[in-house]
Amino acid sequence: MSVTIYDLAREAGVGIGTVSRCLNNHPSVSVETRAKVLEVVKRLSYQPHASAQRLASKKTNTISAIIPFFTNYFFIQVLQGVQDKAAEFGFDLILYGVNNTSQAEYYLRRSLHRGHVDGVMFFSMKLPESYVAKFQQIRLPLVLVDAYHPEFDSISVKNLEGATMATRHLLKLGHTNIAMINASLATEPARDRMEGYRIALEEAGIPFRNDRVFISEIGKQDGFNREAGRASMEELLGKNTGRDRVTAVFIASDVQAMGALEGAAELGVRVPDDLAIVSFDDIELAQHAQLTTMRQPMYEMGVLALEKLFARMKNPDGAPSLTTFLPSLIIRRSCGARIPTEQLV
Amino acid sequence: MSVTIYDLAREAGVGIGTVSRCLNNHPSVSVETRAKVLEVVKRLSYQPHASAQRLASKKTNTISAIIPFFTNYFFIQVLQGVQDKAAEFGFDLILYGVNNTSQAEYYLRRSLHRGHVDGVMFFSMKLPESYVAKFQQIRLPLVLVDAYHPEFDSISVKNLEGATMATRHLLKLGHTNIAMINASLATEPARDRMEGYRIALEEAGIPFRNDRVFISEIGKQDGFNREAGRASMEELLGKNTGRDRVTAVFIASDVQAMGALEGAAELGVRVPDDLAIVSFDDIELAQHAQLTTMRQPMYEMGVLALEKLFARMKNPDGAPSLTTFLPSLIIRRSCGARIPTEQLV
DNA sequence: TATATTTATGGAAGCGCTTCCATCTGTTCA
DNA sequence: TGAACAGATGGAAGCGCTTCCATAAATATA
Incomplete structure (x- = not known):
């Protein structure tokens, strides 16, 4: 034939x-x-014949990426980095988009099949402990992105430092009554971002106040969503009177900030004039909504993820590496800072 | 071992x-x-051992998807449909995200390797004619999504009818001077959407006027981008005086509409009060910008694409099928229609 | 000239499965 | 009681490669 x-x-x-x-x-x-x-x-x-080559050579030239769909813009950006790098190395990328942890586990198991893939990338979720040993046993390279485990190569973002930078920016603009809108403290990013917020305040001599942190866990994603952001903003504005009223908010994510903007608009509160906002992530919407935010270098993270994976394939031994990216402050209108027009993206 | x-x-x-x-x-x-x-x-x-199974059974249980990154939100939505369905059938999905046609051709060639994939999905691009024969010769199932070729199963959107619906909506709101902002007529969607616009006008007894169609091809994507939309809007508004001034615009895509909104705001033109807008696609941004637009059922297209692919694997003979989806009108604020609040998405 | 060394080549073995064919056992029915 | 058949099973062949080993030819070395 x-x-x-x-x-x-x-x-x-x-x-x-x-x-x-x-x-x-x-x-x-x-x-x-x-x-x-x-x-x-x-x-x-x-x-x-690809299968015959793989069987004989014991290499698949394929990697899999297990990544939550809900990360949306992050998803595309980081995937673009991954894909570009994969093409460069002549590797195929199997995409496992998931919506929950049990799906993720299914694909982890699947990726462990012999002769299936040469490496795995696991995104934005906590790696179930039961898989740690399995990957080590089969010696299948695994890289965690936007996640961390001491036993594997990881890439993550400095949430704490980013939050500190964001809060410092508001302080520098003269705000002293700065609230935070956060998501569920069950998630590590939320905890880290709150800690960063606290640190910035305290280094400015402003005491951290628990009643200045507004958390809503309604909706999906542990509160990292529009509705929760809106609810928190409404709660904040509901009691925002008197001399020490809040004039600025650090919001834990752009999607929450989008909801918060809606809530503020509804109540006639102008951003940034009445309330300055800085958030986190720099998703595509952030640009359109003119959100000042902390940008995560998504494309670069994708590229680096693959580089780590290939490095691990070449050298299976050697200590796991951890790379953290420092997010960068993108100044737009929502914080009220004066900005040269050419910087407006 | x-x-x-x-x-x-x-x-x-x-x-x-x-x-x-x-x-x-x-x-x-x-x-x-x-x-x-x-x-x-x-x-x-x-x-x-996956490779051994594949070699012996002559099946890979894998399909590839060649899809342009620039489709962004479409990309995620449609992929989610594809992935869900692939999981259901126990198939793996190789993702080939591309940025241009030559990359697409590279992956078409790669997909043609024996024992690599059992089927291919090709998105939002024109299939190069030179590959028609190759796919037929190897009898490798190929489904075109958001694209069309008479020799293959295709899924596309009724651009013409959608554009007619959009324009009719503006007519129904009482507008008679309706312009169109379009992208390069070198692309089929642009041609179809203009034709639909023309039809709606003429069935309302309003002559189609060439000077009412504004096309800018600056930037990428044949003018389907923000900058081009903005340029067209500026051109339109620049000459929009006198008795028969334009009060409504049908814009060929949401991204162009986003740019057009910027241009209008810059010139102090209020939307929808001074100018009503209806566009096309319903990307995520459209919701935030409150664009009235024609929604393409992206998830469903992804699902159907895989169903067609599997059907073709089972029955390699049989005439190619074409399914077209009718986009649906999503009414938001940009068209100025009164809307019950619960319908605001 | 004889020997060692390098370069080029053929093809068997092996990768880990699926599938087909042959065989064996037990059951059914006249 | 024996023929006919269905149900289980073992294992060889084959999928199309890579790789190793043996060998032949060409070249270098003594």
Whole structure:
């Protein structure tokens, strides 16, 4: 039916070993033989059989990425980095988009099948402990992105430092009554971002006040959503009277900030004039809504994730590495800072 | 090293054929034997070898999706549909995100390798003619999504009808001077959307006027971008004086509409009071910007794409099918229609 | 010239499965 | 009682490669 290396060998008058060597750019093939074989390859429009290659070579040239759909813009950006790098290395990328942890586990298991993939990337979720041993046992390279585990290569964002930078920015603009709108403290990012907020306040000599932190866990994603942001803002504004009223808010994520903006608008509170806002993530919407926010270098994280994965494939031993990215402050209108127009993105 | 069916066979005291039959749920295995084998499978924590299975069975249980990154929100939505359906069928999805046609061709070629994938989905781009014959020759199932070719199963959106619906909506709101902001007529969607606009006008007895169509091709994507939308809006508003001034615009895409909104705001033109807008696509931003727009059922398109692909795998012969989705009008604020609040999404 | 060394080549073995065919056992029915 | 058949099972062949080993040819070395 289809052309195999046996056909090539017969047609070119050489052995199958030679054909294989030609196809894989082995050095020990004479120039003439190589030319002859390649001519036949072209003439018969030979296509190697991927599965056979994989079985024989014990390499799949494939990696899988387990990534939550709900990360949305993060998803695309980081995937673009991953894909670009994968193409460069000639690897295929199996995408496992998931909506919950049990799906994620299913795909972790699947990725562990022998001869399936050469490496796995796990995004934005906590790695179930039961898989730690399995990956180590099979020695299947695993990289965690926007997540962390001491036993594996990880890439994460400095949430704490980012939050500190965000809060400092508000302080520098002269605000002293700064609230925070946060998501569930069950999540690590929420805890870290609150801690960063606290640190910035305290280094400015402003005491951290628990009643200045507004947390709503309604909706999905532990409160990292629009509705929760809106609810928190409404709660905040509901009691925002008197001399020490809040004039600025640090919000734990852009999506929450979007909801908060709606809530503020509804109640006639102008942003940034009445209330300055800085949030976190820099999703696409942030630009449109003119949110001042902390940008995560998503594309770069994708690229680095693959680089780590390949490095691990080459060198399976060696201590797990951790890289953290420092988010950068993107100044737009929501914080009320004066900005040169060319900086408006 | 790792456990193979030979190990299982030895351990269970049966032949490899029986083991294979057990693993594949073949009917002709006795209950006791099956139990015995499955016990060993569990005990040795056997994992089948994917490549070996593929080589022997001549099936990969994998499909590839070639999809432009720039489609952004469409990308995620449609992919979610694809992924959900793929999981249901137990298939893996190789993602080939591309930024241009030459990349797309590279991945088309790659997908054609024997034993690589069982089917291919090609999104939002014109299929290069040179690949038509290749896919037919290898009989590799191919489904086009948001694209069309007479020789392959296709799924597309009724751009013409959608544009007619959009324009009719503006007509119904009482507008008679309706302009259109379009992208390059080199693209089919742009042509279709203009034709739909024309039809709606003419059925209302309003002559189509070429000077009412504003096209900018600056930037990427044949003018389907923010900058081009903004430029067109500025051009439109620049000459929008006198008695028959334009009071409504149909814009060929949401991203262009986003730019157009910026341009209008800059020039002090209020939307919808001074100018009503209806656009096309319903990307995520559209909701936030309160754009009235024509929604494409993206998730459903993803699901259907996979269903078509599987149908084609089962039945390689049979005429190519074409399914077109009718976009639906999502009414938000930009068109100026009164809307019950609960309908505001 | 004889020997060692390098370069090029052929093809068997092996990767871990699926599947087919042959065989064996037990059951059914006249 | 024996023929006919269905149900289980073992294992060889085959999927299409890579790789290793043996060998042949060409070249260098003494």
